[in-house]
Amino acid sequence: xxxxxxxxxxxxxxxxxxxxxxxxxxxxxxxxxxxxxxxxxxxxxxxxxxxxxxxxxxxxxxxxxxxxxxxxxxxxxxxxxxxxxxxxxxxxxxxxxxxxxxxxxxxxxxxxxxxxxxxxxxxxxxxxxxxxxxxxxxxxxxxxxxxxxxxxxxxxxxxx
Numbered sequence: 717x718x719x720x721x722x723x724x725x726x727x728x729x730x731x732x733x734x735x736x737x738x739x740x741x742x743x744x745x746x747x748x749x750x751x752x753x754x755x756x757x758x759x760x761x762x763x764x765x766x767x768x769x770x771x772x773x774x775x776x777x778x779x780x781x782x783x784x785x786x787x788x789x790x791x792x793x794x795x796x797x798x799x800x801x802x803x804x805x806x807x808x809x810x811x812x813x814x815x816x817x818x819x820x821x822x823x824x825x826x827x828x829x830x831x832x833x834x835x836x837x838x839x840x841x842x843x844x845x846x847x848x849x850x851x852x853x854x855x856x857x858x859x860x861x862x863x864x865x866x867x868x869x870x871x872x873x874x875x876x
Contacts, residue, residue, distance in 0.1 A: 744779045747772045747808040747818040757785040759793050760834060760864065767815035768839060769832045775805035787821065788836025788858045795859065812839030826854040834864040 750772075755764050764770055764785045771790035774781045776799050784790040787809050794800050794807065807821035812830065819840055825848035830839040838854050849857075 745774065745806065747774075747806075748781055750783055755783055757789055757834075758782045759789050760785065762833065766833055767810050768812040770810045771821065772808045772818075773806065774808075775799055775802060779804075786832050786834035786836050786864075787826070787838055787840065787854070788832070788834055788861070788864065790821070791836075791855050791858045792863050809840040811842060813841060817842070822851045825850060828854070828857070836861065836864065 750764050750767070750770055752767060753763060753765050756762060757764055762785050764783060766785070769786050771784040771787045772781055773784075773790055773794050775794075776797065782790075782793065784793065790807065790809070794805075799805065808818045809821040809824055811817040811819055811824075812827065819842050821840070824840040824842060825844050826838040826840055827845070827848050828837055830837050832838060836858050838858070841848055
């Protein structure tokens with residue numbers, strides 16, 4: 717039956733359900749929106765509220781997406797995953813200046829000495845700026861610093 721022949725109430729109900737049907741389709745690549753103030757970080761359990769420091773990792777056998785409130789939590793979480801070195805692992809971070817754009821975490825640059833949600837102290841920017849460091853430098857510093865004392869023990873967030 718053509719939508720134009722549906723009763724008005726049925727047609728409006730069909731239109732209202734379309735976003736739900738689209739949302740049910742499981743995304744298998746790229747970053748996804750975060751429901752600010754409602755979703756929690758995978759390893760510290762804090763509600764993700766500051767878009768300027770959010771990070772996401774997608775990978776593993778099911779290409780699941782995992783969300784974080786700070787790039788440092790994402791770095792630590794990824795390091796214990798058995799599949800961390802696979803070529804198709806995606807790692808995203810928000811632009812700390814705008815809080816709006818997702819950046820490839822490995823290609824982004826990082827300002828140290830930033831006040832971030834879990835005190836790892838890095839904010840991502842899309843291009844090299846004075847004082848910014850590469851992903852590799854940031855990652856090494858975060859790992860050397862160790863896991864934030866506010867995070868859950870590794871056994872509670874490690875996946876296989």
